[in-house]
Amino acid sequence: MKISVKDGPSADIRTGETVGDALSELGIASLDILAAKVDGAVVDLSRPLSANSIVEPLRFDSSEGREVYRHSSTHIMAQAVKELFPSAQLTIGPALEDSFYYDFAFERPFTPEDLERIEERAAEIIKRNLTITRREFSKQDAIDFFKARGEHYKVELIQGFPDGEPITAYTQGDFVDLCRGPHLPTTGSIGTIKLLNTAGAYWRGDERNPMLQRIYGTSFPTSEEVDAYLARLEEIKRRDHRRVGKELDLISIQDEIGPGLVLWHPKGAAVRLLIENFWREQHIRDGYQLVYSPHTARLDLWKTSGHLEYYRENMFPSMKLEGSEYQLKPMNCPYHIMIYQSHLRSYRDLPIRYGELGTVYRYERTGVLHGLMRVRGFTQDDAHLFCRPDQMEQEVSRVLDFTFFVLRTFGFHQFEVFLSTRPKESVGGDEHWTLATSALEAALKSRNISFHLDLGGGAFYGPKIDIKIKDALGRSWQCSTVQVDFNNPERFELSYIGEDGKAHRPIMIHRALMGSIERFFGILIEHYGGAFPTWLAPVQAVVMNITDHQRDYIAAVVAQLKAAGFRAEADLRNEKIGFKIREAEKAKVPFMLVAGNREMQDGTLSVRGRSGSNIGNKTVAEVLDLLQTEVTHAQQDFHHTH
Ligand SMILES: [Zn+2]
Ligand SMILES: [Zn+2]
Numbered sequence: 330m331k332i333s334v335k336d337g338p339s340a341d342i343r344t345g346e347t348v349g350d351a352l353s354e355l356g357i358a359s360l361d362i363l364a365a366k367v368d369g370a371v372v373d374l375s376r377p378l379s380a381n382s383i384v385e386p387l388r389f390d391s392s393e394g395r396e397v398y399r400h401s402s403t404h405i406m407a408q409a410v411k412e413l414f415p416s417a418q419l420t421i422g423p424a425l426e427d428s429f430y431y432d433f434a435f436e437r438p439f440t441p442e443d444l445e446r447i448e449e450r451a452a453e454i455i456k457r458n459l460t461i462t463r464r465e466f467s468k469q470d471a472i473d474f475f476k477a478r479g480e481h482y483k484v485e486l487i488q489g490f491p492d493g494e495p496i497t498a499y500t501q502g503d504f505v506d507l508c509r510g511p512h513l514p515t516t517g518s519i520g521t522i523k524l525l526n527t528a529g530a531y532w533r534g535d536e537r538n539p540m541l542q543r544i545y546g547t548s549f550p551t552s553e554e555v556d557a558y559l560a561r562l563e564e565i566k567r568r569d570h571r572r573v574g575k576e577l578d579l580i581s582i583q584d585e586i587g588p589g590l591v592l593w594h595p596k597g598a599a600v601r602l603l604i605e606n607f608w609r610e611q612h613i614r615d616g617y618q619l620v621y622s623p624h625t626a627r628l629d630l631w632k633t634s635g636h637l638e639y640y641r642e643n644m645f646p647s648m649k650l651e652g653s654e655y656q657l658k659p660m661n662c663p664y665h666i667m668i669y670q671s672h673l674r675s676y677r678d679l680p681i682r683y684g685e686l687g688t689v690y691r692y693e694r695t696g697v698l699h700g701l702m703r704v705r706g707f708t709q710d711d712a713h714l715f716c717r718p719d720q721m722e723q724e725v726s727r728v729l730d731f732t733f734f735v736l737r738t739f740g741f742h743q744f745e746v747f748l749s750t751r752p753k754e755s756v757g758g759d760e761h762w763t764l765a766t767s768a769l770e771a772a773l774k775s776r777n778i779s780f781h782l783d784l785g786g787g788a789f790y791g792p793k794i795d796i797k798i799k800d801a802l803g804r805s806w807q808c809s810t811v812q813v814d815f816n817n818p819e820r821f822e823l824s825y826i827g828e829d830g831k832a833h834r835p836i837m838i839h840r841a842l843m844g845s846i847e848r849f850f851g852i853l854i855e856h857y858g859g860a861f862p863t864w865l866a867p868v869q870a871v872v873m874n875i876t877d878h879q880r881d882y883i884a885a886v887v888a889q890l891k892a893a894g895f896r897a898e899a900d901l902r903n904e905k906i907g908f909k910i911r912e913a914e915k916a917k918v919p920f921m922l923v924a925g926n927r928e929m930q931d932g933t934l935s936v937r938g939r940s941g942s943n944i945g946n947k948t949v950a951e952v953l954d955l956l957q958t959e960v961t962h963a964q965q966d967f968h969h970t971h
Contacts, residue, residue, distance in 0.1 A: 332378060335366075335385035342378065349374035349514065352386060361550075362386040363518065364397040364511050371397065373463055373511040389550055399424035401461065401513040402451075402522050402548035407431050408504035409450035410544070413443075419506060420482040420532065420541055427558060428547040432530050434482060435542045444524045444544065451522045451546075458517030459501040463510055471496040475507060482532070483507045520550040523559070536696050565802060570854035571700040577859050577916060579867075580701065580850075589698040589705030591847055599867035599896070600853075601846060605686055607738070608710055608843075615731055617684040617712060622664030624688060628654035633820055634663040639789075643691045661687035662839060665713040666821050669835075674825040679835060680716035680724055686846065687711045701851030708846040714838040715823070718764060721836055725772035725794070725811060728840050732809045735842045736798055738963070739853060740862060743799035746778055749786035756790060757815040765813040765836070766792045790816035800856040808844045808852070813837075860917040860939060863959040866896070870956065871913040872934070873900045875925035882929040886922065886949055893953050914939055919959070922952060 332351045333339030342351045348365045352358050352374070364371055366385040367378065371393050378384075387394035403422035410417050410433055422431030433439075439447070466474060468487060475483040486507060487496060499508045501516055513519065525545040532538035549555045566572070574580045579597030582590065593601055609619060628647050631637045636644065636659060645657040658664075665683045674681070688708045697703055716724050736744070748769055751762045769792055773780050780794070787793055791813035797805040814837040817823075824832040843849035853861070863869055870890060874883045883899050890897035900909050906923060913921045922934040934952055936944035947955065 330378065331381045333383050335383055344379060345377050347375050347377055348372060348384060351378055351384065357386055360518070361388050363388060363394045363513050366393065371511055373461075374514050375463065376511075395427075396424045397511055397513060398519065399429040399548060400508075400510075401516075402519055402546065403429040403431050404461075404499065404501065404504070404506055404508070404512070405451050405454050405516055405519060405522060406447065406524070406544065406546055407433075407506060408454055408501065409447045411504060413446055413450055417542075418482055419480050421486075422506075428525065428545055430543050430545045432532075432541040432543045434532075434539065437542075438529070439527045439542055439544060444527065447544070448522065448524045448546075451524075454502075454516050455519050455522065456517070457502065458515050460515050461499055461501045461512045463512070464498050464500060464505075465495040466498060468492055468494070468496055471498070471507065474498075474505075478505070480507075519548055521552050521555050522546055522548045523555045525562070531696055534694065534696055536694065561802065565804075565855075568802070568855045568858040569700075570702075570851040573854050573859040574701070574851075577867075579854070582700070582704075587705070588695050589693060589703070591701060591704055591706065596867035597850070600861065600865055601850065603865055604739075604843075604846060604850070608686065608735070609684075611731075611735065612684045612712070615727070617682040620665065620668055620683050620685050622658070622661060622685060622687060624690070625655045625657050626663065628656050630663050630667075631656050634660075634666075634817065635820060636660065636663075643693075645690050645692055657690045658687075659689050659691050661685055661689065661709060661711045662713060662817060662837075663821075665711075666817060666823065666837070669713075669715050669823060670821060674715075674835070676717060676825055676827050676833070679825060680714055680720050682712060682714045684710075684712040701847045701854075704845075704847050707848065709841050710843045710846060710849075712840050714840065715818075715825075715835040716838065717825070717827075717833070718836055721765065721768040721813070721838070722771050722775075724838060725769055725813075726775055728811050728838070729772055729776050729778065729794070732796060732811075732840075732842050736796070736809065739849075739865075740856060740963075741798040741800070745797040745799070745805060746773065746780035747783045747786070747795045747797070748773060748780050749783040749788075749793050749795065751787055751792065752785045752789060754789055755787070756819075761815045762792065765815070769794055769811070769813065788812055788814075790814045798852070800852060801858075802855070806848075806852050808849060809842050810840065810844070812839045814839055858917075860919075862963050863919045863956065864963045866917070866919050868898050868916065868918050869895050870897045870920040870922055870952075871900050871909075871916075871918050872897060872922045872924070873906060873909045873913070875906050875923065877903075878926055879924045879929050882924055886924070886934065889949055890953070890956075893957075895953075895956050910937065914941070920944075920952075920956070 330342060330344050331339060332342040334355055334357055338355050340355055342354060364374060364387045366387060368382045389395055389398055407419055407422055418434040420432040420434060471487045472484055497510060498505050499510055499512050523546060528543045529540045530543040532541055547558055577596060578594050580594060581592045640659060644659045647654045647656045668683060686708050690706050693703055693705055714724050750766055793810055793812035795807055796809035797807045799805055818834045818837050823835055825835050827833045872883050872886050874880055880901055887897045887899045910921055917939055919939055921937040924934050928934055933946045933948050936947050938944055
């Protein structure tokens, strides 16, 4: 059979030869190859080859390679736990983006001392350099095998697998784990395993199930990489929006109010107001009409929209009122549809673009709630566009331009774009899907945006474009989405009168740029570590006196700044100036303006930046200029290209 290395040599290889051996015969063998992709599927190096194929070696520098690496690391950690604590039962242990975890059923939480021992034992298992082998079972044999080993969670997992398909397990020394694989060839292929922390986690994420003991860890080829990763983790912790949100008094989530329900304190609310004002202003400029809709509606509306059938588990329970049932809204779409439908529409009226900062409520299990990132009540920066099929591409292009403009304004400059196509379970005719998918693709191409194809990843009602932003720490966050919808126009029997005088179905586009304001704020907090750019800072300048003599001067300066539209505060407390500066620095205020007698006499201020930079003495007029430049520089206008 002919085996070719991707972008490399090819040769005739004996059928049945393993991937690893084939690579050596092709002269590509090296210890840093972790696994390989054969015709697109990631497999073990020990997998035999049976047909002509293209082989791509995977190393630590690829995300697939890292996943295999981390996944193998989680097995090594699990083996260490089983050796030290034989009564611990295995459950699941996936690889994460830069780390991994394993959940064990164990009678008590693991202590920091346990973690040290487990880490040492993992290092020992790496040293043993055990061969990792794959083994196939029938479903019944797998159940019997893991039952005999006392691994009841594994048995439960296997029972949930489809009948008739082989089940695989991986063995290293005496350790066997149910696993789809693939894995590294030996335990010695791992450099260093570092355990990070423990947490409680419910089996299958459901709080009605037993609590498991989760251990998080990471692994890298070298210890230097581990150190760099740990430093990054520290930085992530330092920027955690829950911590910063509390330190800067931006938001709170209180149990008396309910999990996943956010209180915006004055400073957080000030930032939100800026975000919202910017959002509204730009939408109006870009041809959107802003609307408002109530937080609840008759249950029947959600029946028509299909949410009751397809989305009920994510909705709050309905409530009875005057013999009718009402539903707290999980989405804004049906309301916008009803506004569209309130008039007869002509082809000349389209496109119609409705935008709303619409607050929705969704049921999320307590276990998955996370600060601002996963909540039960949040405001979507939502919009629905109704257009003719021939307008789709242009509308999507406009939305893309607008999205990138908004995201860039907030300081995000790196994006990852995905185009998701028709999933197996979906509604609508092929011609619709083809038309919409090619319109999305054409829009991306017309803007020279490179994108990944997510085959089958679309919504059941239409294809979509998702945009992920990268934050200052290189983490990706999915925020923006543009989704074509054939289903709702059908369900609500939407129409417009075409040029031919007949009724036609419009196409509906759902889109959100930030996604949820709560989550976007959480991302912003972490992106900036709370040090918002001047245009977004809740307080832009604190003006401080050195002695009581300058009180009136300070008050006059603050009044001037405020009159010019800046958010300024006076700090007239009878405290040392060093203390006041430190406080303002801690509050991440962009500018500290200090006045003693000399400044007062000269009509100047001594200006400091929050990073400790000394900007020098400036007149009040110069300070106003400085602030103005900072603000306008960040908030460029959207130059209309369409
Ligand atoms: Zn595994
Ligand atoms: Zn929608």
